[in-house]
Amino acid sequence: LRQMKTALKTALPVLAIVVGAFLVLTVIQRNSTRERHGSGDSEITVGSTLPDYELERFGGGKVKLSQIPGKVFLLNFWATWCDACKVEMPSMQKAWETYKASGFEVLAVDVDEKPQAVLPRELENLKVKFPIFIDPKATLAESFDVHAIPFSVVIDRNRKVLDMVTGDRNWFSNSFRQDLEAWLK
Numbered sequence: 001l002r003q004m005k006t007a008l009k010t011a012l013p014v015l016a017i018v019v020g021a022f023l024v025l026t027v028i029q030r031n032s033t034r035e036r037h038g039s040g041d042s043e044i045t046v047g048s049t050l051p052d053y054e055l056e057r058f059g060g061g062k063v064k065l066s067q068i069p070g071k072v073f074l075l076n077f078w079a080t081w082c083d084a085c086k087v088e089m090p091s092m093q094k095a096w097e098t099y100k101a102s103g104f105e106v107l108a109v110d111v112d113e114k115p116q117a118v119l120p121r122e123l124e125n126l127k128v129k130f131p132i133f134i135d136p137k138a139t140l141a142e143s144f145d146v147h148a149i150p151f152s153v154v155i156d157r158n159r160k161v162l163d164m165v166t167g168d169r170n171w172f173s174n175s176f177r178q179d180l181e182a183w184l185k
Helices: 002-037 083-102 115-126 139-143 174-184
Strands: 054-057 062-064 072-078 104-110 132-134 151-155 161-166
Touching: 072 083, 072 174, 083 104, 083 115, 083 174, 115 132, 161 174
Parallel strands: 072 104, 104 132
Antiparallel strands: 054 062, 054 132, 072 151, 151 161
16 A cells, blocks of 8 residues: 555656646647648638648549539548548438539548558448548648548638538538538529
């Protein structure tokens, strides 16, 4: 019992220092991200107009948002290890298949560390057919301040942000389809 009390007296201050350092570093990183991407009015929010981002297609090639004109986009950040991401993929696929001829596009941005190693098998399992992109340096994810996935952004034909969603969602629900149909008009 005496040894346990001595160990606790030693461990608690060390634990407090580690937790404190972690919190300080988190605040510094968050402020650094805001400085790089701006603060206040320049943060990406609903109603913002996005810059003409360049996306790196999985399998090769790059494309800018402006090179895909006349589309309403669902920009979705996800990873193969994320169960919630995989849960929403079938509804995303169904919405894309139903509305792509009307101008709806899904742009799924995989944030796995080694996408070439994990994506082919996972895309086959999920039966995903919409375009998959990668973000090898996390620059796009940082622009949107993505801290949790899935994270999705709905963007209109003029690159204006219509909605931002953290967490999984049924992308073929009645409410989303009603919104999407209105946005596509």
